[in-house]
Amino acid sequence: MSATRRLRTLLGDFTGRTVGPDDPDYDAGRAVWNAMADRRPALIAHCGSAAEVAAAVRAGRAAGVPISVRGGGHQVAGLAVRDDALVIDLSGLRGGSVDPARRVAHVGGGSLLGDVDALTQKYGFMVPAGVISHTGLGGLALGGGVGWTCRHFGLTCDSIMGAHVVTADGEQVYAGEHGDPDLLWALRGGGGNFGVVTTFELAVQNVTDVLLGQAVFELRDAPRAAAHFREVMAAAPDAVTAVLVLKRAPALPVVPPDLVGRPSLVINAVWSGPLAQGEKELRWLVEEVNPASSRIVRMPYLQVQSMQDDMHPHGLRNYMKSRYLTALDAGAIESLAAACEEIPGAMSQIEVLALGGAVARVADDATAFAGRQAAYVVNIVATWPSAAEDEAHIQWARRGYTALDRVGSDAGYVNFLGEEPDRARSVYPGRTYDRLQAVKVRIDPENVFQGNVPILPKSVIH
Numbered sequence: 006m007s008a009t010r011r012l013r014t015l016l017g018d019f020t021g022r023t024v025g026p027d028d029p030d031y032d033a034g035r036a037v038w039n040a041m042a043d044r045r046p047a048l049i050a051h052c053g054s055a056a057e058v059a060a061a062v063r064a065g066r067a068a069g070v071p072i073s074v075r076g077g078g079h080q081v082a083g084l085a086v087r088d089d090a091l092v093i094d095l096s097g098l099r100g101g102s103v104d105p106a107r108r109v110a111h112v113g114g115g116s117l118l119g120d121v122d123a124l125t126q127k128y129g130f131m132v133p134a135g136v137i138s139h140t141g142l143g144g145l146a147l148g149g150g151v152g153w154t155c156r157h158f159g160l161t162c163d164s165i166m167g168a169h170v171v172t173a174d175g176e177q178v179y180a181g182e183h184g185d186p187d188l189l190w191a192l193r194g195g196g197g198n199f200g201v202v203t204t205f206e207l208a209v210q211n212v213t214d215v216l217l218g219q220a221v222f223e224l225r226d227a228p229r230a231a232a233h234f235r236e237v238m239a240a241a242p243d244a245v246t247a248v249l250v251l252k253r254a255p256a257l258p259v260v261p262p263d264l265v266g267r268p269s270l271v272i273n274a275v276w277s278g279p280l281a282q283g284e285k286e287l288r289w290l291v292e293e294v295n296p297a298s299s300r301i302v303r304m305p306y307l308q309v310q311s312m313q314d315d316m317h318p319h320g321l322r323n324y325m326k327s328r329y330l331t332a333l334d335a336g337a338i339e340s341l342a343a344a345c346e347e348i349p350g351a352m353s354q355i356e357v358l359a360l361g362g363a364v365a366r367v368a369d370d371a372t373a374f375a376g377r378q379a380a381y382v383v384n385i386v387a388t389w390p391s392a393a394e395d396e397a398h399i400q401w402a403r404r405g406y407t408a409l410d411r412v413g414s415d416a417g418y419v420n421f422l423g424e425e426p427d428r429a430r431s432v433y434p435g436r437t438y439d440r441l442q443a444v445k446v447r448i449d450p451e452n453v454f455q456g457n458v459p460i461l462p463k464s465v466i467h
Contacts, residue, residue, distance in 0.1 A: 008047035008070050012091055015064040016050065021057045021097065024049040034094070035086050037075075038139075039323045041395075042083020046073070046092045053097030055169060055177050055203040062201065062453075063175035065091035072453055074201050077117050077141020081325050082424040082457045084197075085144075095143065098203055103128050108209050109166060114202040116142045121207075122310050130209035131306055133158040135420075138311040139319070146205060148196050148420035148456075149374045151382070153275040153309055156246040156362030158210050162193040162374055163367055167206035170199070173453035181206070191444040194374025195433075196419050196456030198441070199448050216276040217304045218247075218287035219259045220296035224268040227251070227342040228335065231357075233294045234272055235333045238359040244278030245286055246362075251345035252354035255316070259300050268345045272296075275309060317388075321352065324387045324399050326406035327421035329379035329414040333357065337412045344385070344405035349397045352388035355405060357381050375437050376416055383409065384421045424457045432458050 009025040016023065024034045025048050034049045047070055050061040065072040068091070075085035075094045086092050095115025103110045105128050112121055112132075119138035125131050133154045135145050142161075150161020158164070167181035167189065178200075180188035191199050222230040234249050241247070254260045254269040274290050276283030284301055291299045304312075330337065341355055348354075358381060365377050376382070385405045387398035406413070415431040422428065433441055441460045445452075450462045 008068060008089060011068045012048045012064055012070065015067050016060065019050065019057065019060050019064070021053055021061075022051040024051070035092070036319070037078035037083045037085050038319050039081055039083050040320050041322045041324070042086065044083065044086045044088045046086055046088065046090045049092040049094050051094045051097055055171060058093060058095070058171045058201050058203055059175045059177055061091065061093045062171055062173065066173070066175070066453065074143075074197060074454070076115050076143035077139060079137070079140045080144050080420070080457060081323055084424065084455075084457055093201060095201070095203075100124060101204070103130065103209065110207045110209050112142060112205045112207060114143045114204060118142060118145065119311065122307055125209055126213065126307055128209075129211055129213050131212045132161065132164050132207045132209055134161050134310075136310070136313055137317050138314055142205065143202055144197060145420060147192055147194070147202070149194050149418060150420070151358060151418065153215070153246055154210075154212065154277045155364055156360070157243045157277045159363040159367060160194070160374060162372055163363075164208045165189070165193055165205060166208055168192055168202045169204040171201040171203060173200065173449040173451065187444050188448060191373050191441055193372035194419070195441050195444075195460065196458055198445060198454055198456045198460045200454060212277055212306050214280060214303055215306055215309055216280060216283040216287055216301055217309060218272070218274040218276070218291040218299070218301045220272040220291035220299040221254060221260050221264060222270040222296050223264065224251070224270060224342055224345055227270045227345075228338055229294055230270050230272070230296070231333060231338040231341070232335075234290070234359070237290045238361070241290070242278065242286060243362040244276055244283065245274055245290065246277070247272060247274035247290060247359055249357040250354055251341055253348060253351045255351070259298055261298050264297060266351065268348060270345070316352070322389050322392065322395065322398070324402050325384055325421055325423060326402045327382065327384040328406065328409070328417045329376050330357070330381040330383050330409065330412050331379070331414065332412045333381055334412065337409060340405070340408040344401070344408060347401065349387070349394070349401050350389045353398065353401070354386050356384045356386065358384075370436070373433065373437060373441055375433055376418060379414065382418045382421065383413070419456070419458050422457055426459050429458050429460065433460070
């Protein structure tokens with residue numbers, strides 16, 4: 006009996022929809038954001054409740070097939086779908102509710118960031134999250150969650166107040182301060198290693214409009230522009246979150262026509278505090294050192310959250326190399342500019358996000374997320390349309406990564422990494438890994454759920 010038939014038999018009276026290789030929507034169901042991930046699962050189980058997720062987990066275990074979990078399918082390694090696996094698709098668990106009095110949002114584990122933003126903005130609230138609205142909440146939150154307000158309100162995982170989880174034995178449990186606080190600790194940054202979150206309980210913040218500041222520089226001006234970015238962000242208020250981007254300048258309102266398509270440096274910054282106080286802070290960042298052009302505009306939070314969606318669509322090929330940086334000194338800036346000079350395509354870019362602020366003030370042992378004291382995270386993003394270009398783009402990203410060895414850590418931000426098991430001990434150093442492993446042994450001793458940076462129970466290691 007094939008794995009597909011065996012799974013369908015074991016699912017019995019499963020009330021959700023299942024999709025197998027012979028079904029017309031199979032190819033659409035197995036496609037993820039990164040077109041390099043082209044895998045063929047045995048069956049896709051569309052779940053609309055925690056009970057259906059639990060039934061799917063039990064069936065997958067009984068069938069002896071791998072299990073993967075799909076939220077937004079945005080993880081660069083494409084681990085939402087695995088070959089010959091049962092895919093637990095959470096697209097039926099989108100949306101939720103908001104309790105304004107308690108300032109808590111209850112959000113389905115299959116929600117996209119756009120769902121969370123639309124839901125919370127109805128009440129004048131937001132949850133700090135990523136910068137692409139078609140990203141899945143689950144993967145982002147479990148791995149950390151950096152975005153336009155992280156220096157002000159912290160990581161997405163810092164907003165997780167509780168979670169309803171289906172474990173590897175198909176049990177439904179609650180992770181919270183008054184219900185398995187160790188599991189809650191692990192979910193705050195430990196990645197997708199511990200179970201299927203069917204509902205998140207998230208603290209919300211009051212934000213409706215923000216200020217967006219942007220500055221564009223010719224690449225020859227990168228040394229002074231990046232040094233200015235470094236100096237300003239070292240003393241910036243928490244309400245400023247900013248990223249340095251090196252790429253071929255796109256055709257955007259802030260980009261002068263003569264710079265479009267040329268290697269350039271862009272500073273993007275968001276002020277999420279009281280609007281009357283923000284313009285002065287952003288002017289210092291984006292106007293002080295004579296950019297080719299700049300602007301500061303008031304923008305609805307929903308618009309900021311989706312303004313880069315078209316630049317990162319589904320169906321392209323993507324490869325990333327990422328690490329924390331200890332410094333953004335002259336040598337690092339020179340290496341970044343050199344990598345930008347040889348950038349192989351219009352869709353690729355190098356991002357340097359300034360950390361600090363609220364991210365760094367959470368105690369290192371308060372959550373599983375490590376790297377809070379890093380100054381920057383760099384993400385070298387290669388994006389291209391055709392498999393014939395794979396080698397050129399992958400090698401470009403690897404060269405750029407290696408050029409930063411002098412100031413780069415082996416540790417990195419989980420959500421920017423591929424499938425990189427060898428980096429687990431650097432991403433989760435010392436006691437953090439040991440504590441995660443203890444939770445793993447208790448919750449998932451047979452390693453049913455595996456993140457891109459896996460936490461292995463000792464039984465699997467030995």
